[in-house]
């Protein structure tokens with residue numbers, strides 16, 4: 001991390017200023033207590049979670065924006081690769097000989113076979129098992145096998161490249177080849193700086209799990225946009241660590257942030273002088289990046305959620321959950337194993353399970369509308385943000 005937390009008194013870095021300002025805002029929020037937003041909200045038409053035309057537009061929207069494909073540290077060395085599907089397209093994401101990250105179609109330029117069948121690994125070249133064409137790590141065509149027998153002019157373009165960028169310790173891929181938006185522009189300057197100050201780029205991949213879920217992808221996002229459910233759905237897991245119904249909600253352009261204080265925050269701050277406040281040790285911050293990515297800051301580690309709609313079916317989605325830990329503390333495996341267990345017990349078994357239950361009831365026609373309280377206003381604003389994307 002950017003600052004040495006054992007030495008607060010001498011710190012002047014921007015992260016400390018950001019942390020102390022956050023502490024002040026959280027203390028006033030706690031004093032003020034939970035406050036509902038002023039305006040009432042119309043119920044959400046449940047069709048938004050099943051409509052196929054709307055789904056096509058959302059899939060296209062996600063494909064035109066950066067998608068958190070994996071943690072940059074999953075590709076530590078040149079030749080490390082992961083294969084995955086984004087927006088229905090099979091991809092190889094790798095690091096080439098020059099250290100540059102690459103995302104390219106995992107589809108052979110010859111007759112369309114899958115080039116790399118493994119989920120992940122390390123390669124010197126990529127070689128298609130069908131007729132033996134091979135590709136360099138940057139996707140360029142390396143060799144056509146038995147070239148003298150192959151009578152046509154071979155394709156020289158290699159594997160089709162997609163926009164791909166490493167920023168904040170994450171590899172972002174934009175599935176729509178024609179899209180030109182950079183991650184910095186997409187995040188906006190404030191959030192880009194916030195992620196720099198939180199030291200995301202100095203974190204390392206610890207664990208990943210992927211979940212195929214029978215629910216619309218937005219029902220997964222909705223769970224990060226309100227804390228109303230925390231006291232009830234999470235009563236047997238994380239609820240005892242947080243005061244009920246308290247959150248500090250921010251917007252960063254199209255994106256959302258929710259800072260949730262832990263019970264111990266007030267004591268931790270009031271028993272120390274301001275310049276020693278350990279604010280980030282006692283909060284959770286959920287950043288919902290529109291569309292489809294959630295970065296959840298926890299004291300100690302970060303959870304990255306890539307929420308991916310099924311390419312054609314609005315009632316199915318995939319959630320890829322990755323835990324990142326500070327690189328300097330990677331060896332504290334007992335702690336990270338405990339945290340990973342808690343994350344897996346809380347989010348998939350409680351949040352995702354609740355979303356799948358709601359989806360079932362919507363899909364069978366038993367739900368026509370979802371009622372939205374003032375404390376759930378970000379869900380409505382998120383739907384609006386999806387409609388007004390560039």
Ligand code: FES
Nearest residue numbers: 108110111128131
């Ligand atoms: S399809 Fe790959 S070499 Fe023929």
Ligand SMILES: [Fe+2]
Nearest residue numbers: 223230234351
């Ligand atoms: Fe939750």
